[in-house]
Amino acid sequence: MYTGKKVRFRALDVSDLDNRMQWSRDREVMRFLVGGELPFSRAAEEAFIREAVSQHAKGNKYYTVETLDGEYIGAAGFSDIQHVNRRATIGLVIGRRDMHGQGYGTDTVRLLLHTAFHVYNLEKVTLKVFSNNHPAIACYRKCGFREVGRMKQHRFIDGEWHDEICMEINRSEWELSQEEGKQRR
Amino acid sequence: MFEGKLVRIRAVEQSDVANAWEWVNNPEITRFLSMSGQLISRTSETELMERLSLGDDPFNRVFSIETLTGDYIGSCGLHSIDPINRHAELGIVIGKPEYLGKGYGSDAMQVLLRTAFHVLNLNKVYLMVISGNTRAIRSYQKCGFKEVVRYPHHCYIDGEWYDDLVMELLRLEWEAERGQA
Numbered sequence: 001m002y003t004g005k006k007v008r009f010r011a012l013d014v015s016d017l018d019n020r021m022q023w024s025r026d027r028e029v030m031r032f033l034v035g036g037e038l039p040f041s042r043a044a045e046e047a048f049i050r051e052a053v054s055q056h057a058k059g060n061k062y063y064t065v066e067t068l069d070g071e072y073i074g075a076a077g078f079s080d081i082q083h084v085n086r087r088a089t090i091g092l093v094i095g096r097r098d099m100h101g102q103g104y105g106t107d108t109v110r111l112l113l114h115t116a117f118h119v120y121n122l123e124k125v126t127l128k129v130f131s132n133n134h135p136a137i138a139c140y141r142k143c144g145f146r147e148v149g150r151m152k153q154h155r156f157i158d159g160e161w162h163d164e165i166c167m168e169i170n171r172s173e174w175e176l177s178q179e180e181g182k183q184r185r
Numbered sequence: 186m187f188e189g190k191l192v193r194i195r196a197v198e199q200s201d202v203a204n205a206w207e208w209v210n211n212p213e214i215t216r217f218l219s220m221s222g223q224l225i226s227r228t229s230e231t232e233l234m235e236r237l238s239l240g241d242d243p244f245n246r247v248f249s250i251e252t253l254t255g256d257y258i259g260s261c262g263l264h265s266i267d268p269i270n271r272h273a274e275l276g277i278v279i280g281k282p283e284y285l286g287k288g289y290g291s292d293a294m295q296v297l298l299r300t301a302f303h304v305l306n307l308n309k310v311y312l313m314v315i316s317g318n319t320r321a322i323r324s325y326q327k328c329g330f331k332e333v334v335r336y337p338h339h340c341y342i343d344g345e346w347y348d349d350l351v352m353e354l355l356r357l358e359w360e361a362e363r364g365q366a
Contacts, residue, residue, distance in 0.1 A: 037269050084222070084341055085339065085340055085341050086341075087339070124338075124339070126336065148334055148335060148336055148337075149332075149333050149334025149335060149351060150333060150334070151311060151333055151334065151351060151353060152309070152333065152353065152355065153272075153308060153309060153355065154270060154272065154309070155270055156269055156270050156271070166334045166336070166351070168336060
């Protein structure tokens, strides 16, 4: 189990199904997720989890995010872990909308970065975010991510085209921000 | 429809394995492709060609490129076809070295783009290319592709780090380019 200041990660499990079905029916959460355009069944979600749980060796890692007291919050993980190129892509969702805006997402990102750099020994972390997902973009900037480009008209959401923004952070940038954080305290 | 000035694209046939086999393990050809640094067995290449020849994956359309006289010269395709967002990722390789730098790749690009926009009715085509692949980048620019993302020091190839670029072309931009041509 990986532990941050406000959240901790454990491996995704089939027992997370009920919690995941809660937010997968919440349009306000799903509209910012790849593959979230259309509703899906409980059976489809269970099949996804079983597949994801068995995929751990294939460059993807799926975690369940919970508070330090063990309350379910959402999901996070890595996709496309490339050890030769020493990088991976992160993704996360705070599925519980009543817990948005309280720093859980930021702590989840920081814990993902810690895991990427100090557990997997990677040199770079990338992510993609829809250009209309303003709270997420602000969170990623706060965590030290830089925008490296933008794919135009990449996502059609509720009748409108939006761009997809590509961001990244290097290990050295992350280490510097850790040092600065210590000095401020 | 699927014919250009120098080449045509056609379905992959199982018999293409003999042609593909000549380039899949040639580092001069594969150096800057996603398969860079890998060695491909005859068995896995045969299985790949058998699977691709079925043409039954609506989200990945792969074609063989041949000259108008029917000589196999390479492969191309539209991958991760996204029916809601109406985009796809383009990939192309000219596997026969004697056909490089003579306009065959650019011609195949135009046929593939016409397939993407006028057959599959997509809104955008994007591609990823490694910064060291300058010949490909020039060809993509000639087709109207613009660099929209640059990941610095993203790919480690034969002892060196390269940037990885995303380039893209909207249907309206492509049609405007064609109008001028």
